[in-house]
Amino acid sequence: MSSSPLTRRGSKALVGAAAAAGFALLLSGCGVANSGGSTGGAAGDTLRIVLPQEPPTLEPCEGSLTATGIVTRSNITEPLVERNPTSGELEALLATEWEATGENQWTFTLRDDVTFSDGTPFTAASAAFSIDRAVNSDLGCNVEGYVFGDDDLVATAVDDTTLTVETVRPDPILPLRLSFVEIVPESTSVTEKVREPIGTGPYSVASWETGTKLTLDRNDDYWGDAPAYASAEYQWRTEGTVRAAMLTSNEVDVAVGLGPDDGAGELGVDYANNxxxxxxxxxxxxxxxxxxxxxxxxxxxxxxxxxxxxxxxxxxxxxxxxxxxxxxxxxxxxxxxxxxxxxxxxxxxxxxxxxxxxxxxxxxxxxxxxxxxxxxxxxxxxxxxxxxxxxxxxxxxxxxxxxxxxxxxxxxxxxxxxxxxxxxxxxxxxxxxxxxxxxxxxxxxxxxxxxxxxxxxxxxxxxxxxxxxxxxxxxxxxxxxxxxxxxxxxxGQIGLATTVDYTPDAATGDEIRLADFVPAG
CATH class of the missing domain: 3.10.105.10 (Dipeptide-binding Protein; Domain 3)
Structure with a gap:
């Protein structure tokens, strides 16, 4: 079976790839009312977010670690496909179609209109490189142990838009696994992990003041729909009460990882996480x-x-x-x-x-x-x-x-x-x-x-x-x-200013997609 071509997630269409057949989840997110309560608002075109901790790194192959993935995944870097956290289905992203073409082989058709934030074209060679770097290298990537274990993959660029991936044994959920491999250009180091990656996502790293804040700027050459906010600014505070206070005092627009007694009041939105x-x-x-x-x-x-x-x-x-x-x-x-x-x-x-x-x-x-x-x-x-x-x-x-x-x-x-x-x-x-x-x-x-x-x-x-x-x-x-x-x-609970619309879902605790935030009203 193969998937049908699909546009960027803004369409909210779903694709039923062979890998996801039979594995759809019934997880449901909670809608955001964001009505009434305390005031709040974005500082111009900047979405201000406070996290429980500073990311230890933005290394793409560590994206399955929450502290890293909550910033990087589908913001700075993107995978070939991604799983819709509400339906459980796989959605096309950098790949538009995929199918099992052998007992141990899958074939992916890739987009031909994508560039990395440094201007480098995205091709099947980039995808093959990224898979090899994350899964087969000696970097000790968390995604390798978390998703793939000891088995190596053979990723081959057939041409610029066709990629084959061969496994050691039959793997009915390989496309789902590959949703955890963030794609990077071939210029990325294979001998050491990188702190600030280059990706194909809607944002790129603008600055990182260690211990203070991290800023992402909108990637104006992004292949998909432009996100609403021109930049995102991350700060971090250990105490949930401090994060909630920053929200209610209009210092930030989004407070992550709140507890029920942290004091966000009506700005706190509960959601079923995983x-x-x-x-x-x-x-x-x-x-x-x-x-x-x-x-x-x-x-x-x-x-x-x-x-x-x-x-x-x-x-x-x-x-x-x-x-x-x-x-x-x-x-x-x-x-x-x-x-x-x-x-x-x-x-x-x-x-x-x-x-x-x-x-x-x-x-x-x-x-x-x-x-x-x-x-x-x-x-x-x-x-x-x-x-x-x-x-x-x-x-x-x-x-x-x-x-x-x-x-x-x-x-x-x-x-x-x-x-x-x-x-x-x-x-x-x-x-x-x-x-x-x-x-x-x-x-x-x-x-x-x-x-x-x-x-x-x-x-x-x-x-x-x-x-x-x-x-x-x-x-x-x-x-x-x-x-x-x-x-x-x-x-989980996330705090949202009244001027921000966002619907949390089961994945919100692990990745917060900036493109899903829009100004209220």
Whole structure:
């Protein structure tokens, strides 16, 4: 099957590519009323945005990291195709059509009217270069581990507008995977990551004052519809209350990552995002290498109490690492019940068998990971301690957290319970399990040969068989592996000035497309 040609996303038309057939999501965004409440307004043609943290880099192959992708994806750089976060379908972008042309091959037809912001023409050679750089190089790109794993791709420019991509094995969702590869010109370094990329997007980097602000200017040669705002200015503040205050005092037009009590008032807009909060345990260091201790932690967490006291309606207790709407979600799984007696009994049983349950466990959490992360972390520390475990809390910044989150992991600090917030941006369970559950997954500390086989087999299936296979995997994880203590499926909040119209969706927490913002009225 092949897709039909499609114009830029401004048309809002959808394309049913073979890769997305059977994988459409039913995620729904929330409409923005933006009526009444406090005042606010854009400073001329500049859209002013405050983020929870400064981007660590704008490197395109790190776009699957929220702190980077929220600025870069579909703003500075663009992929060949992109997934509509509401429908789950794939939309044409730099590619207009795609089809499976062999058991292990896909062919893409590319646009012929695109240039990079430096004036370099976009061609199939650019696309092949970008895929090779992100997936096959030694750069250690996050997108490689998150989306592609160890398998290399062979990307070939047949001519200027025809690209073939060959995989090691059949891959029914390759176009979906490629939606995470941001396209860059062939002049981009292949020996080191870049801080300020060149892309084909509607904006380009104008200036970056480290520690202060980042400014993007509209790309006047952009191939698609011109965005409404001539520039975007990003600032960052760690505290949600500070971000909300900047919004209500008309210092910014958009405040990202707000919590229900941060003070945005009627300017705060809730939306269903795709984030799941969980503890991830190190699997090879005592006492967390004993499944009874991991089960005890799950029993010790009062999930309903945490959500009821800290979060608004809409945040749900989680039984698995993906939310409803993602292919593979198992709606028969029940969250762990809060049973402190059961938790203590399991810890005592492990202690009786010689497991060093008194060894200090470090609970690591990243500052500004999500609203009220410090409060949640403190509650978790207390609840795990009540189960008879010794727990130290360590709040770290973004660069430090990556040492715990991604391979190679920190190995000299004892057992780690890492608080993670996982967003499945792609809408398919494979993007979760490949990084978090395989033996060599980029964010996995567990794994068995048997489980690896289950995961590999599921990735080759399609349609209902694919969904059923991943449902079984999440059930198996909860029973036999227990690498996680899943806590909550989150609800996001973004703050919007009354002079700005924008409709958040399930992807808003990971990428904010500037072209989707327009002045109100």
């Amino acid at each position: 984030e799941t909060v969980a503890l991830r345990f190190s699997g090879d260091i005592a006492p967390l290498d004993d499944i009874r201790v991991r089960q005890a932690i799950n029993y010790a967490i009062d999930r309903d109490g945490i959500l009821g006291s800290l979060y608004s309606d809409g945040t749900n207790v989680a039984a698995q690492l993906i939310p409803t709407g993602v292919v593979g979600f198992n709606d028969s799984l029940e969250p762990w019940e809060f049973d402190l007696d059961a938790a203590k009994a399991l810890v005592d049983e492990a202690r009786a068998d010689g497991v060093p349950v008194d060894t200090e466990i470090t609970l690591v959490a990243r500052n500004s990971l999500f609203p009220k992360v410090t409060e949640v972390s403190q509650v978790l520390q207390e609840q795990l301690s009540q189960a008879g475990l010794t727990v130290k809390l360590s709040m770290v910044d973004t660069s430090q957290s990556l040492q715990y989150q991604l391979r190679p992991f920190v190995l000299d600090e004892g057992p780690i319970a890492l608080l993670v917030q996982h967003g499945n941006q792609a809408g398919d369970a494979q993007f979760t399990v490949d990084q978090y559950m395989t033996t060599d997954g980029a964010q996995s500390t567990f794994g068995t040969p048997e489980f690896d086989t289950m995961l590999a087999d599921a990735g080759l299936k399609s349609g209902d068989e694919r969904a059923a296979a991943y449902e079984e995997i999440f059930a198996y994880q909860n029973e036999e592996i227990v690498q996680f203590a899943t806590i909550a499926h989150m609800v």
